[in-house]
Amino acid sequence: MTSALTLPRLPVPDLHQTLQKYFQSLDPLLLEDEARGGPKFAEARRVRETWAENFERGIGRVCQERLIALDKASPTNWLDDNFWLKKAYHEWRAPLIVNSNWWLAFHNDPTVPLDVILGRRRTIGAVEITDWQVRRAAWLVRRTLEWKARLERQHDQTGITRAGIWLQDTAAKMFNVSRLPQTGCDTLSTIPPCTDPGARKVLVMLHDWFYAVEVLDEHMQMLPPDEIERRLLAVVADADGRLKRGEKATAVGVLTTDDRDRWAKNLRYLLSLSPSNHDILNTINHSLFALSLEHYTYVLPSTTPSTAGSPLPAPNTVPELTAHLHNVRSGPTPRPGHNRWYDKAYTLVVETNTRAGALGEHSPCDALVPSIGAEYAVVEGIDEDAFPPLSDEEGMPCLKSVSGWERLEWLVDERVRRECAEAEERVRAIVEDSDDGFLCFTDYGTEWIKNEARLSPDAYIQMAMQLAWYRACGCFTATYETALTRLFKNGRTETIRTLTADSRAFVLAMVNPQSTPQTRQSLLRRAVQTHTNLTRHAATGRGIDRHLLGLRLLLDASAGERHDLFDDELFTRSQTWKLSTSGLSEGHQFRGTGFGAMYPDGIGINYMAAPHLIKFGIESKYSSQLTSTEGFITAITEALADMKSTCIIAISHL
Incomplete structure (x- = not known):
């Protein structure tokens, strides 16, 4: 007797909601550009809003209709049957x-x-x-x-x-x-x-x-x-x-x-x-x-x-x-x-x-x-x-008769x-x-994060990596975290964009000696909550990166179709994942793990969070002037220690 339970199809996300989430994901990059002498945040954001409004009323609506039609004609879903393997893996040379x-x-x-x-x-x-x-x-x-x-x-x-x-x-x-x-x-x-x-x-x-x-x-x-x-x-x-x-x-x-x-x-x-x-x-x-x-x-x-x-x-x-x-x-x-x-x-x-x-x-x-x-x-x-x-006998066993x-x-x-x-x-x-190296952080793990800090362990670890990157590299970067879309038939992955305006504010508070533990902890909580929401959206088919990929690929270049939204250098920069991360299980049976950085000056991090320890597999390139695996190991260790200290002090003053 077989189970009648089946998995639903991966949905085609709502176009308007995807564009709104996309704006929000650009905010930390626009804020950072302004802080470093670039265009004013409000003006730069308004330009992108205008492009998106035009896209949503025009060619974007056409691409969305094409995507919905493609989904209806696809055996499983619009993404996996048509785009994903080629664009994510097989076209990479x-x-x-x-x-x-x-x-x-x-x-x-x-x-x-x-x-x-x-x-x-x-x-x-x-x-x-x-x-x-x-x-x-x-x-x-x-x-x-x-x-x-x-x-x-x-x-x-x-x-x-x-x-x-x-x-x-x-x-x-x-x-x-x-x-x-x-x-x-x-x-x-x-x-x-x-x-x-x-x-x-x-x-x-x-x-x-x-x-x-x-x-x-x-x-x-x-x-x-x-x-x-x-x-x-x-x-x-x-x-x-x-x-x-x-x-x-x-x-x-x-x-x-x-x-x-x-x-x-x-x-x-x-x-x-x-x-x-x-x-x-x-x-x-x-x-x-x-x-x-x-x-x-x-x-x-x-x-x-x-x-x-x-x-x-x-x-x-x-x-x-x-x-x-x-x-x-x-x-x-x-x-x-x-x-x-x-x-x-x-x-x-x-x-x-x-x-x-x-x-x-x-x-x-x-x-x-x-x-x-x-x-x-x-x-x-x-x-x-x-x-x-x-x-214990020396020599090779006689196994000529083995088939x-x-x-x-x-x-x-x-x-x-x-x-x-x-x-x-x-x-x-x-x-x-x-x-290629590893870090086994043993000072604490998910149990302390959940029970004492009262925060989501995965989001907390992601904030630690944001802080570590900034301290090690002196800048912010677009960050990829894998979310599994396992709620859907043939579900693969969606991107969680870890770099947000809230994660940026938390990091800047942590490197500001004038910031109080209470302020830092408050900003950490906000950043963790934002990340948790993004994770939930990605896992339930409401992420933005796969949707944007599908819309862009359905532009008919032979007919001259293009749009400023996709030609924008910030669109590319927001998807240049110098920091690429993915979490596995608690990993009790594994001593270590790893995968390669996505860019020559990037870092790839696979991590396993257990109740009392966190393991990180870290890969970067010796040829990069920006990154160092040993330096990042030090930066993550210090970030996790500082975040715990911040939470303990802030909680003790409640």
């Missing part, structure tokens, strides 16, 4: 690595011995993989499959919530799919039918070789964990033999780190070399997800071991966690992009000491969804009863090898410029 992919570092598995985590466990043969590494990889694969099956079973349950329906529909898009490079605009591979053999496989990468491992049987039922482990060990044994024979893989996966048009050109050439290359690409695209087995545990070049006899730094120290995040993001900085397929929607990455994480391609679904699946996979440690005892896996051997030539080498040089420049 920049390399995915750092710029678009997101990354997560998992907590260590509590069942893994400390000696393994410290790097003291022997590696197997020439392949330099550890048995515990393979075991954890098998367990994470199995747990991920369990989460997928659990979501699919909910289709047969009554009483499912709207949030559950949204999660089901959205999570289905992270499996059995890859992004495909095409000149000018990428696309997504088609989801294979369950009868397709590739739909039962996981893509495994080891020493830059590609393998396909069946993890579901012919009835689409999960294989037991020990059988998944056996098949992974068979892959390891095969790679070991290849290495001992002196073979070396061509790092075809590095091509996926390149500029999208260049990768599209190289892929066309690669496919022209042999029909077998077509088959390999289909297997990669149709596979459930990917697994990268690393033959190392990455250590930052400047790091020294913290304990005698251990080749690795102590767990959960800053150098150790930074190295882990860097490896999940891109692999070792001196040799980035190897052993990955960056087009794959979801990739598990497991190092020799069992450190694990996930890497994701953003376009099929937003990072929150695979992070929910990752949390399910990690929350339960390895069930040792599900596996045979590990052997259910296959090599994916690319046919390459000298041109492909040359392109791989050149792509590696280009990606190295990207990775070396990526200033």
Whole structure:
């Protein structure tokens, strides 16, 4: 019996209300321009009001009618069926690595011995993989499959919530799919039918070789964990033999780190070399997800071991966690992009000491969804009863009789090898410029913000980032926060414009030594309330940025249609998100997270707010004169401390 509950369509927002909200979002920029000697606020605002009034009476009304008609003709809604994937992701030509992919570092598995985590466990043969590494990889694969099956079973349950329906529909898009490079605009591979053999496989990468491992049987039922482990060990044994024979893989996966048009050109050439290359690409695209087995545990070049006899730094120290995040993001900085397929929607990455994480391609679904699946996979440690005892014997286990896996051997030539080498040089420049770090703020978390300060935690953290940016950079900037439109069928995201006149007033009060704690707290409350209202509007389909995008794209340029509203430099500046932010769950199972800055002189921040701590993944560019990850870490720490002090003093005087 299936649930009759369905999700509504994403609405087309009211044109007049969108324009009014748009005005308000410009206020902090106009006020700042005036404060720095630019046009008077009232005059500059009136110009924009006049443009908007003209737009609403004229071509804007026509575009709104077109948008409504487009929505009626669209299977799901006007945004997702027509614009979103292309404009948000697939038309972007920049390399995915750092710029678009997101990354997560998992907590260590509590069942893994400390000696393994410290790097003291022997590696197997020439392949330099550890048995515990393979075991954890098998367990994470199995747990991920369990989460997928659990979501699919909910289709047969009554009483499912709207949030559950949204999660089901959205999570289905992270499996059995890859992004495909095409000149000018990428696309997504088609989801294979369950009868397709590739739909039962996981893509495994080891020493830059590609393998396909069946993890579901012919009835689409999960294989037991020990059988998944056996098949992974068979892959390891095969790679070991290849290495001992002196073979070396061509790092075809590095091509996926390149500029999208260049990768599209190289892929066309690669496919022209042999029909077998077509088959390999289909297997990669149709596979459930990917697994990268690393033959190392990455250590930052400047790091020294913290304990005698251990080749690795102590767990959960800053150098150790930074190295882990860097490896999940891109692999070792001196040799980035190897052993990955960056087009794959979801990739598990497991190092020799069992450190694990996930890497994701953003376009099929937003990072929150695979992070929910990752949390399910990690929350339960390895069930040792599900596996045979590990052997202390040296050497490679004999697994020649194990079936259910296959090599994916690319046919390459000298041109492909040359392109791989050149792509590696280009990606190295990207990775070396990526200033990627993290902050684990432990002084307080959401519990104090809610119960003592009596404020919305997310809005409070957003105000802290506004204050930190201003102190670190000496200016204000348009700020993006992700809001999920999960109330709607196929809902993706909407923008919350964190920079408001109220957030600006709060920040200026915090940097004004003459301002009292009572004034600062009052302005903080107002800014938080404004942000909370914007969040509610965005989540309920009443945001402005997606609507403005749709209206602008429905102008008929061939007929000479344009408008001052969209030609205004302030329209562009209000959407230049130098500070790009997104919150995940409380993140109890994650050590860190991250995504890249949207602009060369910007900052990308992924944060996880728990009751007693807040984790920030922060990425900027070393080449930027405006930003510094280390400087921003200091600025956020100081902002959070100052805001708490302000609230405590103000409350004590009530």
